[in-house]
Amino acid sequence: MKKVTFAEFGGPDVLQLIDAEDPHAGPGQIRIAVRAAGVNPVDWRLREGQVLGAHPIELPAGVGQDAAGVVDEVGEGVEEVEVGDRVFGEGASTYAEFAVLSAWARMPKGLTFEEAAGYPSVMETALRIIREVGVRSGQTLLVSGASGGVGSAVLQIARDRGITVIGTAGAANQGYLRSLGALATTYGEGWVERVRQLGHVDTALDLAGSGVIRELVELTGDPQKVVSIADLGAPELGVRFSGVAGSMPEALAEAVDLISRGKLHIPVEKSYTLAEAAAAHIDSQAGHTRGRRVLVI
Structure with a gap:
């Protein structure tokens, strides 16, 4: 089979498309014929050797953790799916x-493989940080860098739970944030005052790592009411850096529920082939994403 790997840490150019042996499902696992794979920031952070403490790996290593496809091998003890089922996970x-x-989880009806591949990690992350920041129905949550995959999920989960969201993003994504139910404003000079004009902020999430932790603490009045998934320096200011994954089965189940109720949709901004994995990483690192990026097999 074809597989993307890297034998040394570094830039996108270390990624290689190689011929590799087919993997096989062990106990409690399934194997899928991959139709699409999600591109996540953790993928290129691992490729650069950034987060090895939380995600130790041995080289040469494969890339990617999210996928959607068709079950073609079922491991020992797995009973809830069969060969031929369409799943994502x-x-x-x-x-x-x-x-x-x-x-x-089985893919909800109407969802394409490309769309489904974009959900697993962003849903787990979104649910985790909403829980960790402690925001409740009737409160206002500020999301810095709100237009990407995790932000898109956070906005829609919050809306379903009765939480008001103020989101910051580039000028081109203001309409997109509003379509997801958020009060939107741009980042850049004067953004703190623009947020204040939109309302009181109870809690805040940093999704972009753009050096705004001090301002988020200022807006909430308490570093304990801020959570970051992108700024490794956040703990120096008393802010939690969330990097330990929660329950993926629970995240997938909630994704299926929200999608099936028409309460969640994360668009695919751009698709790439396996041979274009380096280009996908370059675009992901550049940011300014609206929704998700995926590889199509």
């Missing part, structure tokens, strides 16, 4: 023609 080395998943 989390595994390892998903930038490949075949991948083993350790958590999965």
